[in-house]
């Protein structure tokens with residue numbers, strides 16, 4: 001069962017009307033480059049409060065003490081438009097269990113990955129070397 005950690009927005013940079021970057025201060029989490037973590041906001045719906053969470057990929061390096069997320073605003077989305085409006089000092093929640101398999105440690109050894117592949121190297125008339133695998 002994962003726990004929620006208290007995070008605080010340090011910076012929210014709007015790149016365009018629909019793209020933003022959040023820099024977040026939070027207790028350090030161990031993760032591998034390529035993994036993601038759920039971030040969440042508490043929201044009121046009618047009289048009830050609910051925590052809305054979505055996965056976001058880490059942009060920062062694993063040893064960077066500040067977390068960074070790059071976001072796309074999905075119009076009418078339950079969470080992303082609210083994340084895009086956060087200001088420095090605002091609170092958010094970060095799950096304590098980063099996960100995901102799109103990481104280097106999941107890549108099989110090169111000799112296995114290369115088996116069955118044949119490399120074709122040729123020169124084009126413009127002298128650009130083209131490499132292709134099939």
Ligand SMILES: Cc1cc2nc3c(=O)[nH]c(=O)nc-3n(C[C@H](O)[C@H](O)[C@H](O)COP(=O)(O)OP(=O)(O)OC[C@H]3O[C@@H](n4cnc5c(N)ncnc54)[C@H](O)[C@@H]3O)c2cc1C
Nearest residue numbers: 036054055056057058070071072074076077078079080081
């Ligand atoms: C493993 C994982 C990693 C993710 N990493 C990121 C990330 O780094 N940055 C990020 O912005 N989002 C990321 N997402 C998507 C993110 O979790 C949310 O879905 C997104 O922020 C929209 O949230 P929402 O609550 O506003 O809308 P949602 O209810 O989540 O989505 C509403 C609809 O929009 C679709 N949708 C979601 N994202 C997009 C998009 N980018 N473009 C078009 N349609 C979309 C959904 O499939 C759904 O149909 C990731 C998702 C997964 C599963």
